[in-house]
Amino acid sequence: MQDLGIRVLFMGNNFIRLLGGLWITVKISLISVGLSIVFGLLLGMIMTLKNPIVKCLTKIYLEFIRIMPQLVLLFLVYFGATKSFGLQLSGEVSAVIVFTMWGTAEMGDLVRGALISIPKHQYESGAALGLESRQIYRYIIVPQTLRRLLPLAINLATRMVKTTSLIVLIGVVEVLKVAQQIIEANRYTVPDSALWIYGCVFFLYFIVCWPVSRLAVRMEKKWEN
Amino acid sequence: MGVFYGRIEKLDTGFMAEYFPLYVEAAKLTFRLGMTGILFSLVIGVVCSLAGYYHVPVLRQIAVVYVELSRNTPLLVQLFFLYFGLPKIGVMLSSEGCAVIGLSFLGGSYMAEALRSGLEAVEKGQMESALAIGLNRFQVMRYVIFPQALATSVPPLCANVIFLIKETSVFSVVALADLMYVAKDLIGLYYQTDEALLMLVISYLVLLLPISVAAGLIERRLRYAGFGD
Amino acid sequence: MEGQEKLLEIHHLHKDYGNGAVLKDVSLDIHKGEVLVLIGPSGCGKSTFLRCMNGLEQIQSGEIRLDGEVITDPKTKWSEVRQKIGMVFQSYELFPHMTVINNILLGPLKVQKKEKKEAEKEAEQLLERVGLLDKKDAYPRQLSGGQKQRVAIVRALIMKPEILLFDEVTAALDPEMVREVLDVMLELAKEGSTMVIVTHEMQFARAVADRIVFLDGGEVVEMAAPEQFFTQPETERAKRFLDTLSFE
Numbered sequence: 001m002q003d004l005g006i007r008v009l010f011m012g013n014n015f016i017r018l019l020g021g022l023w024i025t026v027k028i029s030l031i032s033v034g035l036s037i038v039f040g041l042l043l044g045m046i047m048t049l050k051n052p053i054v055k056c057l058t059k060i061y062l063e064f065i066r067i068m069p070q071l072v073l074l075f076l077v078y079f080g081a082t083k084s085f086g087l088q089l090s091g092e093v094s095a096v097i098v099f100t101m102w103g104t105a106e107m108g109d110l111v112r113g114a115l116i117s118i119p120k121h122q123y124e125s126g127a128a129l130g131l132e133s134r135q136i137y138r139y140i141i142v143p144q145t146l147r148r149l150l151p152l153a154i155n156l157a158t159r160m161v162k163t164t165s166l167i168v169l170i171g172v173v174e175v176l177k178v179a180q181q182i183i184e185a186n187r188y189t190v191p192d193s194a195l196w197i198y199g200c201v202f203f204l205y206f207i208v209c210w211p212v213s214r215l216a217v218r219m220e221k222k223w224e225n
Numbered sequence: 226m227g228v229f230y231g232r233i234e235k236l237d238t239g240f241m242a243e244y245f246p247l248y249v250e251a252a253k254l255t256f257r258l259g260m261t262g263i264l265f266s267l268v269i270g271v272v273c274s275l276a277g278y279y280h281v282p283v284l285r286q287i288a289v290v291y292v293e294l295s296r297n298t299p300l301l302v303q304l305f306f307l308y309f310g311l312p313k314i315g316v317m318l319s320s321e322g323c324a325v326i327g328l329s330f331l332g333g334s335y336m337a338e339a340l341r342s343g344l345e346a347v348e349k350g351q352m353e354s355a356l357a358i359g360l361n362r363f364q365v366m367r368y369v370i371f372p373q374a375l376a377t378s379v380p381p382l383c384a385n386v387i388f389l390i391k392e393t394s395v396f397s398v399v400a401l402a403d404l405m406y407v408a409k410d411l412i413g414l415y416y417q418t419d420e421a422l423l424m425l426v427i428s429y430l431v432l433l434l435p436i437s438v439a440a441g442l443i444e445r446r447l448r449y450a451g452f453g454d
Numbered sequence: 455m456e457g458q459e460k461l462l463e464i465h466h467l468h469k470d471y472g473n474g475a476v477l478k479d480v481s482l483d484i485h486k487g488e489v490l491v492l493i494g495p496s497g498c499g500k501s502t503f504l505r506c507m508n509g510l511e512q513i514q515s516g517e518i519r520l521d522g523e524v525i526t527d528p529k530t531k532w533s534e535v536r537q538k539i540g541m542v543f544q545s546y547e548l549f550p551h552m553t554v555i556n557n558i559l560l561g562p563l564k565v566q567k568k569e570k571k572e573a574e575k576e577a578e579q580l581l582e583r584v585g586l587l588d589k590k591d592a593y594p595r596q597l598s599g600g601q602k603q604r605v606a607i608v609r610a611l612i613m614k615p616e617i618l619l620f621d622e623v624t625a626a627l628d629p630e631m632v633r634e635v636l637d638v639m640l641e642l643a644k645e646g647s648t649m650v651i652v653t654h655e656m657q658f659a660r661a662v663a664d665r666i667v668f669l670d671g672g673e674v675v676e677m678a679a680p681e682q683f684f685t686q687p688e689t690e691r692a693k694r695f696l697d698t699l700s701f702e
Binding site: 348350351353354356357359360361364368369372376 | 541565
């Protein structure tokens with residue numbers, strides 16, 4: 001039987017459908033990562049402010065988002081928002097909202113960390129060379145911040161892709177849902193297809209995440225002083 | 226703000242009191258399975274990190290492949306494979322078995338990475354000076370290397386514990402009546418969305434806040450009081 | 455020295471890291487109660503030589519005997535041998551997570567399985583001798599370099615080794631702390647301890663040594679009593695080495 005199970009992958013357009021499902025996941029993560037970077041940069045800069053109220057609010061936001069499982073956040077937005085605002089949010093939109101909120105929190109913290117890790121004398125030695133403040137940022141501060149930030153941000157992206165797998169639980173038709181449909185459709189002809197299809201999904205995720213996390217590791221190694 | 230205030234007013238406290246015990250049971254289940262998984266994760270983490278540290282042939286390569294597989298795939302997909310895939314080749318696992326195996330498979334690599342970074346941070350000379358007073362290799366690890374590595378590894382290990390308990394939130398897919406399952410059930414059956422979600426959030430806060438606070442305290446103690454500073 | 459008991463015998467030792475020999479056919483006997491000082495230019499193999507003596511480095515060929523027994527056999531139980539051969543390192547290598555007293559007691563308690571009370575008493579006596587009894591419960595991080603190195607010496611001494619190896623133990627110290635460590639070593643020498651010392655402190659070498667061994671390029675180039683070596687070196691290489699020092 002086992003040699004038969006794998007053929008279900010190549011029947012009709014099954015494999016293409018799985019890839020299509022994966023694309024939904026990747027698409028949602030990419031949009032969320034993009035938005036998280038923009039909002040995260042803002043949040044990170046806000047978090048370096050000394051204002052106690054700002055500090056307190058951002059801290060509460062950060063801690064709440066971090067301590068709640070992402071699935072709980074998805075439920076809060078998907079089920080909660082529908083009821084309270086009468087908005088019928090789709091699973092995809094809920095997912096983008098939640099992952100952007102989460103990503104912004106994580107990214108904001110990374111940006112804050114990178115910003116405060118630049119020693120003060122970097123600004124001073126820049127000034128001592130006669131650079132203007134705009135040039136100091138352009139040539140000294142921003143490149144150093146980016147070096148610290150980029151590997152961490154890339155890591156965040158792989159975490160985002162993995163976490164996006166959760167959206168199947170709020171009804172989005174993504175790779176796991178497509179897998180279920182394929183298995184269901186071939187229930188009688190290929191009874192052991194679940195092993196192969198879910199195995200395939202497992203490796204699809206791996207193929208997407210692995211190169212990206214290798215990239216992060218390599219960047220980190222390259223840029224560590 | 227008004228929207229929220231109005232909703233707090235309208236909360237059905239009777240409903241909440243009635244179904245509160247379901248959450249308690251679910252939280253207990255989550256906690257029990259989570260802790261079991263974390264324990265196995267630690268064991269796997271120790272084995273993998275030591276295999277790397279001592280350059281144990283074969284085992285080391287297996288550990289590298291395992292860590293990459295585990296870290297680059299979601300727990301949800303791992304659970305689908307275990308629960309729905311494996312029975313097709315005759316490997317039948319109970320729901321709890323799947324949950325614990327899945328969580329350990331995921332957590333082992335995270336623990337391994339945390340411990341590896343700790344082991345790498347211990348200075349090379351420590352091993353030699355411990356050998357030089359006649360300790361055997363096991364004693365060197367037990368009394369000299371491991372305690373130092375652990376001190377460095379505690380912050381990431383704590384972070385992993387919190388991360389893994391959060392990850393248990395997908396256990397409902399292997400038919401376990403965990404917190405998400407209870408909440409979804411109540412929403413589906415009674416449309417008491419606000420109450421169900423509020424209790425869900427509170428349950429996770431009760432479960433995770435103490436661990437998070439404790440982790441913060443341990444970390445601070447290590448940083449400020451470590452080894453006579 | 456003749457007629458005295460041979461403690462450590464090294465025959466035709468050859469050590470190679472794979473990119474050329476570090477030690478070439480080195481032979482040497484160390485007698486009981488003798489203080490041997492190894493000197494030579496950096497990279498001449500003297501530290502490696504020392505580390506071969508207690509098995510921290512693997513050798514490719516040759517033989518080392520301790521009390522007449524071969525210890526360079528694959529079957530050697532190094533944990534037993536190393537109790538008889540103590541070693542003190544350049545970078546102290548105290549265990550940072552343990553207090554001074556626990557650093558010292560680790561060997562006696564875990565390796566020699568001694569009574570805690572008895573071992574503690576010995577440790578305190580030794581600490582007293584090096585003037586550090588009041589630091590007993592301090593952590594290494596709270597000590598100065600010289601204090602750390604004295605603790606490291608005590609940690610080696612408490613195992614009652616037959617021979618002590620010192621690997622450039624003052625090289626990492628601030629100049630004002632060198633003396634306190636050298637004084638401890640001088641005293642040990644006076645008491646008749648057997649020691650092999652690698653050092654760059656030439657005055658100290660001259661004062662403490664019974665015999666100077668000059669290594670260069672992985673070979674023993676010259677072996678002589680200190681007065682002889684420092685005033686009338688026989689070989690051209692030793693002369694050149696001593697000359698470079700006098701210009702420093």
